[in-house]
Amino acid sequence: MITSLLIANRGEIACRVIRTAQKLGIRTVAVHSDADADALHVRMADEAVHIGPSPARESYLVGERIIAAAREAGAEAIHPGYGFLSENADFAQAVLDAGLVWVGPKPASIRAMGLKDAAKKLMADAGVPVTPGYMGDDQSVERLKAEADAIGYPVLIKAVAGGGGKGMRKVDRAEDFSDALASCRREAASSFGNDVVLLEKYILSPRHIEVQVFGDAHGNAVHLFERDCSLQRRHQKVIEEAPAPGMDAGTRDAVCAAAVRAAQAVSYEGAGTIEFIADASEGLRADRIWFMEMNTRLQVEHPVTEEITGQDLVEWQLRVASGEPLPRRQDELSITGHAIEARLYAEDPATGFLPSTGVLDHFDLGEDGRIETGVEEGDTISPFYDPMIAKLVVHGDDRDEAIGLLASMLDEVEVWPVRTNAGFLFNCLLDEDFGAADLDTGFIERKLDDLVPSPAADDLLWRAAAVIALADEEPAILSGFRLNAPAQPSVVLSHGGERRRVVLADDEPYAEASGFRDADRVVTFFEGQAYEFAFAARGKGGALAGDGSIVAPMPGKVTSVDVAAGDPVTKGQRLLTLEAMKMEHAMLAPFDGTVAELNASAGQQVQVDTLLAKVEAAAG
Known part of the structure; x- marks a missing residue:
């Protein structure tokens, strides 16, 4: 067994890995940026090493610094967590070349599944059904537009190196394609350093079904059943559950077997997830479920699988990386009860889910259920990283019980002054259609007005x-x-x-x-x-601003400016785009009028509350 482990990540996943490693008697080493010097994962680890400035590209994404930190601390192995460098084959190879143990799949497996277009071709060759689309080398706007027109709208533009909902755009009309492509490419280049895209037919009643797979170095591969991750906002998962509601035994056997075949096709070792998209217009059927992609890492939502199987997937990772065979055979794994996870984000639904930053002066998530978090009261939510601050997980005898338990957990969430989406999550769980498992990935967008809590008090x-x-x-x-x-x-x-x-x-x-x-x-x-x-x-009157001032809601970078001073604009028209916390945020005109003032330019870095533009209302 590995004796010392560096966790090349931060936040709740770093804390999660540290807990299991310490349970196994493994010495743990944390890494941290300037912003995370006093973070919870740093306080929990046996040792911590500073790796650079606050921006991830200068710290957590610099593989050389992480490997140097492992050497400095005498760590034997590196666990990448998820995000950052977890699916970077070059980093995985560099870890191995440095004589360290890589807690993850072989670099060749990461490369085989890392680019969505190549992975889909590989799966098609292995007999795994894939969604219709375009994965060609010609990346010209003209060719992509022609392919989209041929596929038929709506289509989905996806960055081949994407993940976590980044670098993805749904396009409903041909006339919107070019703008959506440009935005997708900017976000993909910023997040992944790769703006190559593929196109897929957009399934109108889609369910997002994924299967947890595990392989070892002895040729063994198993699945740990499926999860349903259909509740998404802007392609980012919000609520996940296991098993998938409405999945009958025959369909489960077919989908999970296909997932194992997919893992075997790349001689997979460690934890991975095979993601499928299902046309659920007539329920879940094996002949209407297609491969989308493989995530060659541990998933954010892995706790729901742990809850229904009774297995510690991080322990599995560490044992497999140590050369041990899988802890369980397929016939030793079964489903018990139902689990649901909600992602608690530092964001304000009332302002279009803009990220919320600041000090957690008051932070209490209650004492019920399973809480996975990387922060405590008094910690700071910075603008440099993903805004997820906790995962709330419950396990019940059945789905109805699990829904009730999670709603009770969310009712007890107390976070201030940082805003969260807890009230929004609460409303999702209590929605009648969610209770009836009438789900698809468009669920939240269709019901958004009803799901976002009113900021007004009764x-x-x-x-x-x-x-x-x-x-x-x-x-x-x-x-x-x-x-x-x-x-x-x-x-x-x-x-x-x-x-x-x-x-x-x-x-x-x-x-x-x-x-x-x-x-x-x-x-x-x-x-x-x-x-x-x-x-x-x-004091504090709380007057509401309505003078047409467009201010930066957080620190960020202006990626595009779509108007000029003096231009007439209509309510809801995009004035400029701000990139912050790895997402693009469109700044819109608050009413019909004229751009009276414009203080932003593309590429400009701005601070919170910077006046970017001002719209003067139209006369009359």
């Missing part, structure tokens, strides 16, 4: 905030307990531009919300959503 929450405000309060606020004061306690609060005096009457109900107060505000948490109520009499 009367029950106003009263709940008042209860928290008045608990153990000083006489200056708690007017109901002052001499010659009204008989009922009251407090003046403001929220969402509204100011109220809230009087607590004994016979009036209020929401059973949790929360806290400080000198300036009360923050309540209800069904995963945070609501801020300022003490109106103490």
Whole structure:
């Protein structure tokens, strides 16, 4: 067994690997950038090595520094986690060339499956069905446009080196193809250093089904059943579950067997995932499920597989990398119950899911279920990395029980002042169609308006905030307990531009919300959503901006400017595009008018709250 391990990653996956390694008696080494000097994974590891500045391209993506850190710390092996260099065949080879153990598949397997076009050709040769599309070498706009027209819309543009929803665009109309292609290529080049794309027919009722596979150096390969990852937003998984609802035994056997064949086709070793797309218009059927791609690493959603099989997949990885055979044969693996995972992101659904950064002054995820996180209260969510801050995982006897358990977990989430998507996740789980497993990858986009919680508080929450405000309060606020004061306690609060005096009457109900107060505000948490109520009499009016100013919501890079000063614009028209936290964000005109001011240029780095442009409303 490996005796010392460097984890070439950060956040919750680094913490996850460290826990299992330490359980096995393996000494752990963390690496960190400037921004992560005091991060949880650094505090958990037995040793930590600094590898560079905060941007990932100057630290976590510099393979030479990671290998040097392993040598400095005397680590025997490197575990890449997921993301960053986890599917980089050149890095894997460099690790091996340095005389270290690589906890992952052979570089040749990564190369074979790393580019989506080559992988699809390989799978087709192996008899695995693949979706119709174009994977040619001619990458000219004209050829790609012609191929898209021939396939028929909608089509999906995918970066061949993509992953995690990056470098992917759905195109519904021929006239939108060129703009979508350009945006896709920019994002792919920025995220992966490769702007080559392929085209696929977009399946109109798609389910995202993936199978966990494992291989070893002794020729053994097994599957650990399937997961359903259909709930996605902008091609990024949001909620995952195992097993896939509606999957009958025959279909499961066929799909999982195809996944094992795919792994065997590249002599696969370690943890991998075979991703399929299913046309679910008539339920899940083996003849309507096609190979999409293979992820040659551990997946974010691996905990749901662990929960239904009772296996520790990180331990499997470490044992296989140590030269041991797989811990279980196929006939020793079975499904027990149902598991669901929700990804908790530092983002604000009310502002179009823009990432939210800052210090976690208040951070409490409750005590129920399984919590995978890389942060604690007092830590900082920086703009440099992916905004996922935790995974909430539950296991129930059946799907209905699991849904209820996860909803209860989300109801207990308390995070402030960083915003999260917990309320959005709560609404997804309680949606009637989700409960009935009427799912496809367009589920969230169709229901988005209903799933995004309103930032406005109802009367029950106003009263709940008042209860928290008045608990153990000083006489200056708690007017109901002052001499010659009204008989009922009251407090003046403001929220969402509204100011109220809230009087607590004994016979009036209020929401059973949790929360806290400080000198300036009360923050309540209800069904995963945070609501801020300022003490109106103490300042902070919270006026709403509506003057047409377009400001940067976070630090980032301007990737394109689509208007000029003096141009007429219509409400919702894209003015410019900002890239931040590995995603592109379109900045739109708030109303019809004219670009009165433009302070942005392509390539410009901007800080949060920088005035990028200003739109002057049209007369009348």
